[in-house]
Amino acid sequence: MKTNPIELGLSKNSTSSTHKRKRGVSILDSFLRIIAFIGTLASGILMGTTKETLPFSTQFFRFRAEFDDLPTFTFFVVANVVVCGYLLLSLPLSIFNIVRSNAKNSRIIFIIFDTVMVTLLTGGAAAAAAIVYLAHKGNTRANWFAICQQFNSFCERISGSLIGSFVGIAVLILLIFLSAVAISR
Amino acid sequence: MKTNPIELGLSKNSTSSTHKRKRGVSILDSFLRIIAFIGTLASGILMGTTKETLPFSTQFFRFRAEFDDLPTFTFFVVANVVVCGYLLLSLPLSIFNIVRSNAKNSRIIFIIFDTVMVTLLTGGAAAAAAIVYLAHKGNTRANWFAICQQFNSFCERISGSLIGSFVGIAVLILLIFLSAVAISR
Numbered sequence: 001m002k003t004n005p006i007e008l009g010l011s012k013n014s015t016s017s018t019h020k021r022k023r024g025v026s027i028l029d030s031f032l033r034i035i036a037f038i039g040t041l042a043s044g045i046l047m048g049t050t051k052e053t054l055p056f057s058t059q060f061f062r063f064r065a066e067f068d069d070l071p072t073f074t075f076f077v078v079a080n081v082v083v084c085g086y087l088l089l090s091l092p093l094s095i096f097n098i099v100r101s102n103a104k105n106s107r108i109i110f111i112i113f114d115t116v117m118v119t120l121l122t123g124g125a126a127a128a129a130a131i132v133y134l135a136h137k138g139n140t141r142a143n144w145f146a147i148c149q150q151f152n153s154f155c156e157r158i159s160g161s162l163i164g165s166f167v168g169i170a171v172l173i174l175l176i177f178l179s180a181v182a183i184s185r
Numbered sequence: 186m187k188t189n190p191i192e193l194g195l196s197k198n199s200t201s202s203t204h205k206r207k208r209g210v211s212i213l214d215s216f217l218r219i220i221a222f223i224g225t226l227a228s229g230i231l232m233g234t235t236k237e238t239l240p241f242s243t244q245f246f247r248f249r250a251e252f253d254d255l256p257t258f259t260f261f262v263v264a265n266v267v268v269c270g271y272l273l274l275s276l277p278l279s280i281f282n283i284v285r286s287n288a289k290n291s292r293i294i295f296i297i298f299d300t301v302m303v304t305l306l307t308g309g310a311a312a313a314a315a316i317v318y319l320a321h322k323g324n325t326r327a328n329w330f331a332i333c334q335q336f337n338s339f340c341e342r343i344s345g346s347l348i349g350s351f352v353g354i355a356v357l358i359l360l361i362f363l364s365a366v367a368i369s370r
Contacts, residue, residue, distance in 0.1 A: 145329075
């Protein structure tokens with residue numbers, strides 16, 4: 001059997017370019033994981049340290065607000081901490097993929113865990129967003145009053161802490177896309 | 186170049202078994218899509234038709250509850266309808282995969298869209314669950330009262346409508362796993 005040397009050269013070139021592209025995807029993967037890690041960490045810390053005491057009080061009301069007054073916010077913090085921890089643990093495997101760019105199994109593991117984590121993070125963020133919305137706007141039909149009229153700084157922090165989580169969600173979705181494309185190549 | 190006929194036979198056998206396994210995955214994919222479709226459709230309809238008027242009233246309160254009194258429930262219905270529509274549209278492609286079990290690109294498209302849809306559905310379901318929890322338990326710190334004490338049937342329906350959505354989320358996560366495994370084979 002005879003092989004055309006030009007064909008062989010072309011195939012070698014194409015393998016090398018695929019290899020380079022896969023390495024590029026792996027580097028992007030690690031970079032995105034770091035961004036999502038920072039986002040979820042910031043969200044968790046920001047929400048977990050939210051507390052406000054108003055400088056006045058009456059006989060009937062306690063003018064103090066803390067994030068764990070609402071169980072939803074506790075769940076939000078837990079979800080962010082879990083995803084943040086997962087991203088930190090997944091980083092070594094992601095860096096390992098840069099070196100060994102053909103590791104298919106590790107990418108499948110990434111898709112599976114990333115999907116579970118994006119669901120957990122979305123659950124936490126959406127539930128917290130629903131309560132933040134209620135805190136801002138209230139609901140006259142259900143007789144739930146907007147607590148943000150009193151707790152200004154509290155509401156600003158809980159609203160702000162959602163941003164990091166939503167950045168984390170977007171990045172995790174992007175990571176799943178990247179893994180899927182990398183596997184198929 | 187000589188080829189061992191026994192080796193050739195083995196390779197043919199293994200290709201046929203891989204083909205069969207891929208077809209099995211595709212059939213399971215279509216089946217799961219139908220389950221998720223039914224779940225999200227039921228959730229959307231159940232929530233979208235929830236309404237309760239109590240048989241008594243006072244001068245100050247309107248004892249009527251409808252799902253769209255709370256914007257979160259409207260979002261829940263929209264999310265379920267969108268995911269339900271997507272699942273219906275994706276079914277022909279999924280059935281096409283049973284016939285052409287080597288279609289890699291369609292599986293990548295599935296991973297990408299399934300991921301977006303599971304995020305949307307989780308967002309809707311988690312936000313609605315947060316409000317349903319509040320309706321059941323209330324929150325004394327924020328002075329939000331449990332409306333379920335009055336609106337019993339309303340609360341039962343909004344709680345029940347979450348089930349289909351959460352089944353849909355679980356099935357969509359499973360579908361992403363299946364697609365990832367099918368691509369890698």
